[in-house]
Amino acid sequence: xxxxxxxxxxxxxxxxxxxxxxxxxxxxxxxxxxxxxxxxxxxxxxxxxxxxxxxxxxxxxxxxxxxxxxxxxxxxxxxxxxxxxxxxxxxxxxxxxxxxxxxxxxxxxxxxxxxxxxxxxxxxxxxxxxxxxxxxxxxx
Numbered sequence: 001x002x003x004x005x006x007x008x009x010x011x012x013x014x015x016x017x018x019x020x021x022x023x024x025x026x027x028x029x030x031x032x033x034x035x036x037x038x039x040x041x042x043x044x045x046x047x048x049x050x051x052x053x054x055x056x057x058x059x060x061x062x063x064x065x066x067x068x069x070x071x072x073x074x075x076x077x078x079x080x081x082x083x084x085x086x087x088x089x090x091x092x093x094x095x096x097x098x099x100x101x102x103x104x105x106x107x108x109x110x111x112x113x114x115x116x117x118x119x120x121x122x123x124x125x126x127x128x129x130x131x132x133x134x135x136x137x138x139x140x
Contacts, residue, residue: 005054008053008054009054009055011054012051012053012054012055015047015050016047016050016051019043019044019047020044020047022043023040023043026039026040026043027039027040027041027118027122031110031114031115036121037117037119037120037121037122037125038121038122038125040118040122041121041122041125041126042129044122045125045126045129045130045133048060048064048126049130049133052133052134052137057134057137057138068126068127068128068131068134069127069131070127071123071127071130072123072127072128072131073127074123074127075119075120075121075122075123075124075125075127076124077120078116078119078120079117079120079121079124080120081120082094082113082116082117082120094117096113096114097112097113098110098111098112098113099111
């Protein structure tokens with residue numbers, strides 16, 4: 001039986017948004033400064049674990065009907081595919097390249113292939129940590 005944690009649930013609704021936005025910032029900032037896919041994925045996972053702590057597992061599964069093992073597999077495919085993509089250009093494994101592109105609202109931005117690898121790492125970290133947490137949470 002779950003107790004009524006109104007204060008925890010209300011604060012979770014506020015803090016969850018802040019942590020998710022900051023994790024996205026850390027994810028995109030990781031190419032030039034500390035951060036990236038691993039830390040961004042851990043922060044996103046911690047936000048979702050906070051959601052699991054404040055609500056019960058069944059409620060969160062209704063809101064987020066995601067199989068995190070599939071998220072892990074997709075992340076691995078993206079990360080390995082990024083590394084294998086360098087073979088198409090006769091470059092060493094996990095070689096990266098970048099270029100500058102101009103976007104209508106954002107202006108000139110640098111886009112690197114390392115960002116694709118970080119997306120794979122981000123998904124793997126989220127998938128593995130939440131699979132572990134949910135597996136532990138289901139045991140009684």
